[in-house]
Amino acid sequence: MGEISKLLSLPRVFSYLVPIAAALGVPYLMPTYYVSLLADAFALALVAMGVNLMLAYAELPSFGHAAFYGVAAYVVAMAFMWLKMPVWACFVLAVIVSLGLGLAIGSFSIKRRGIYFAIITLVSGEVIHRIFWYTRAVGGSDGMSFPRWFELRPGYYFVLALVLVACLLFLVIGSSPFGKALRAIGENEVRARFVGYNVELYKRIAFVLSSIFPALGGAFIAGYRGFVNPYLASVHISSEAVIATLIGGSGTLIGPILGSIFLVFLMDIVSSYWVGYLTIIGMAIVLVILFMPQGTIPLTRALVSPRLRKSKVKL
Amino acid sequence: MLEYVLRVILPSFFDGLILGASFGLVALGLSIIFGITGVINFSHGDLFMLGSYIGLTLLWSILPNFWISIIVAALVLGAIGIMIERLICRPLYGKAPLLIFVATFGLALFLREAAKLIWSPNPISVDAPLIGHMSFGVFYYPIYRLAILIIFSIVYASVWFFFNKTKYGAIVRAATENSQMLACLGVNVSRVRMFTFSLASALAAVGGMIMLPIASLSPEAGALVILWCFYIIVLGGMGSIGGTVLAAFVIGEIFTLGSVWLEPREMEILGFLILITVLIVRPRGFFGKPLLLE
Numbered sequence: 001m002g003e004i005s006k007l008l009s010l011p012r013v014f015s016y017l018v019p020i021a022a023a024l025g026v027p028y029l030m031p032t033y034y035v036s037l038l039a040d041a042f043a044l045a046l047v048a049m050g051v052n053l054m055l056a057y058a059e060l061p062s063f064g065h066a067a068f069y070g071v072a073a074y075v076v077a078m079a080f081m082w083l084k085m086p087v088w089a090c091f092v093l094a095v096i097v098s099l100g101l102g103l104a105i106g107s108f109s110i111k112r113r114g115i116y117f118a119i120i121t122l123v124s125g126e127v128i129h130r131i132f133w134y135t136r137a138v139g140g141s142d143g144m145s146f147p148r149w150f151e152l153r154p155g156y157y158f159v160l161a162l163v164l165v166a167c168l169l170f171l172v173i174g175s176s177p178f179g180k181a182l183r184a185i186g187e188n189e190v191r192a193r194f195v196g197y198n199v200e201l202y203k204r205i206a207f208v209l210s211s212i213f214p215a216l217g218g219a220f221i222a223g224y225r226g227f228v229n230p231y232l233a234s235v236h237i238s239s240e241a242v243i244a245t246l247i248g249g250s251g252t253l254i255g256p257i258l259g260s261i262f263l264v265f266l267m268d269i270v271s272s273y274w275v276g277y278l279t280i281i282g283m284a285i286v287l288v289i290l291f292m293p294q295g296t297i298p299l300t301r302a303l304v305s306p307r308l309r310k311s312k313v314k315l
Numbered sequence: 316m317l318e319y320v321l322r323v324i325l326p327s328f329f330d331g332l333i334l335g336a337s338f339g340l341v342a343l344g345l346s347i348i349f350g351i352t353g354v355i356n357f358s359h360g361d362l363f364m365l366g367s368y369i370g371l372t373l374l375w376s377i378l379p380n381f382w383i384s385i386i387v388a389a390l391v392l393g394a395i396g397i398m399i400e401r402l403i404c405r406p407l408y409g410k411a412p413l414l415i416f417v418a419t420f421g422l423a424l425f426l427r428e429a430a431k432l433i434w435s436p437n438p439i440s441v442d443a444p445l446i447g448h449m450s451f452g453v454f455y456y457p458i459y460r461l462a463i464l465i466i467f468s469i470v471y472a473s474v475w476f477f478f479n480k481t482k483y484g485a486i487v488r489a490a491t492e493n494s495q496m497l498a499c500l501g502v503n504v505s506r507v508r509m510f511t512f513s514l515a516s517a518l519a520a521v522g523g524m525i526m527l528p529i530a531s532l533s534p535e536a537g538a539l540v541i542l543w544c545f546y547i548i549v550l551g552g553m554g555s556i557g558g559t560v561l562a563a564f565v566i567g568e569i570f571t572l573g574s575v576w577l578e579p580r581e582m583e584i585l586g587f588l589i590l591i592t593v594l595i596v597r598p599r600g601f602f603g604k605p606l607l608l609e
Contacts (some may be wrong), residue, residue: 055413061413061416107595108594108595108598109594111598112598112599114412114413115349115353115354115355115412115413115416116553118355118413118416119355119545119548119549119553120549120594120598122545123542123545123546123549123590124591124594126542126545127587127590127591130583130584130587131584131587134580134583134584235542239417239420242413242417243417243420243421246413246414246417275432276428276429276431276432278424278425278427278428279424279425279428279429279432281421281424282421282422282423282424282425282426282427282428283421283425284421285417285418285420285421285424286403286418286421286422286425289407289414289415289417289418289421290403290406290407290418293407293410293411293414
């Protein structure tokens with residue numbers, strides 16, 4: 001827990017408190033439209049943090065984390081509408097189901113590495129997406145709607161709290177002996193195996209843990225919008241999460257959050273000027289990868305960024 | 316019974332071959348590129364789409380003939396493949412494969428949206444250049460589809476011939492095994508990669524153009540095709556050419572033979588179940604190479 005105490009030193013604490021204070025003040029300082037955009041960005045950031053956990057610690061790029069996002073959202077919708085469960089119980093149930101799904105997908109996907117892992121998770125996520133799409137009981141491609149849980153401002157604060165909890169969880173996992181072993185595996189799997197770590201078990205646990213983050217985001221977005229549809233589980237959300245992670249800088253705590261905010265605002269702003277805005281987003285992705293493969297972290301480090309890893313992040 | 320087989324099963328089986336062959340051409344390109352460069356080109360499905368649109372535009376404007384426009388579209392896409400390799404992939408070789416995956420994802424988004432702007436998002440369909448049916452007793456089949464079967468056989472035979480019987484094919488195969496050693500032997504591996512990208516893009520265009528009169532074309536086609544190609548690659552085993560082609564035909568047959576008895580959604584879910592079973596029982600697919608650490 002040495003790293004935690006290091007993180008509690010005074011300048012570090014300031015570097016956390018300033019953005020947190022700014023985020024708390026947003027609903028009073030900005031137009032409601034931007035507050036709702038920011039809430040969307042935070043929900044995406046939760047997915048991105050799950051991706052980041054796998055990518056930064058275990059070096060496994062997941063393109064299927066929207067599966068947990070979508071499944072959690074649908075579980076919340078079903079539990080709320082059909083079982084009339086209270087809100088907190090819906091959240092708990094969503095996280096539990098998501099953990100189970102993480103166990104299932106993790107059981108075969110972690111056997112492969114690199115780009116093959118990306119494709120297996122992508123395919124698994126898309127299978128979940130299509131199953132929602134085809135199941136008429138949950139509304140098929142139209143999805144389901146139910147009364148919203150939150151108004152804009154309480155919803156914003158709720159998702160902000162979720163993001164902060166997720167940050168803490170990320171730090172705790174990262175600084176725990178488990179997280180260190182996981183990073184050792186990510187850096188050199190062969191060596192970690194020779195040292196005697198059960199590599200597959202560690203990766204599997206990491207995959208299951210990483211499903212908690214998108215589950216929280218999905219459960220929130222369902223209650224916040226009062227609406228779920230198969231799009232939530234689609235490869236679009238998964239890839240947005242990966243792109244947000246890469247843009248922000250993987251391996252950092254705040255990178256996926258900044259990346260998500262950047263991506264959501266960029267899409268919103270560009271789309272208000274031109275119908276063909278996605279061409280610009282596509283080109284922007286290409287250019288960011290070509291010219292800033294380390295993400296925008298060299299830029300954002302100048303602002304605030306508690307780096308978790310001193311070494312260069314190798315993907 | 317025999318009549319049922321001839322009238323219902325056999326045409327569906329042929330349709331499955333056609334569908335499998337067209338998916339197979341795209342998945343094959345994806346698989347060869349992966350074998351040689353270790354990267355997955357996410358925009359490959361959109362090259363399939365782009366090839367069809369370019370061929371179609373040429374057909375409607377300057378080219379007299381459907382078959383000529385297939386060849387021209389393949390050439391144009393071959394050139395586009397070279398551009399993609401040189402401009403996007405080459406600066407990123409040696410870095411994480413994920414970066415090329417995401418960069419080509421961005422490119423795929425760009426191509427798809429650009430196609431919507433240029434050719435409108437609505438699906439279009441084209442008349443077959445060969446009209447009429449062929450019948451043997453109760454067996455009844457469109458001539459164009461029979462022609463496609465022959466063309467696909469020729470294309471696959473040439474691909475097989477190229478890889479197994481020519482010197483260049485041997486170099487490409489050697490590059491999938493060990494490109495460093497190949498470079499030491501004095502082969503320009505960078506050029507082999509460029510050539511492979513070009514060939515794979517041209518194959519995607521051929522697949523897209525040939526399927527034009529059968530399936531309707533829309534800018535979203537690429538995104539659908541690439542997903543199916545991912546299923547095929549996972550099923551067949553990454554980097555294995557034979558496994559990819561076999562898996563493509565398996566998927567094609569599941570779809571068309573399945574549609575005789577099942578609804579599309581039931582079929583797709585059945586396909587997923589098969590896929591997940593294969594993933595659990597044999598995570599490397601039909602013919603995938605075992606990894607060092609499997």
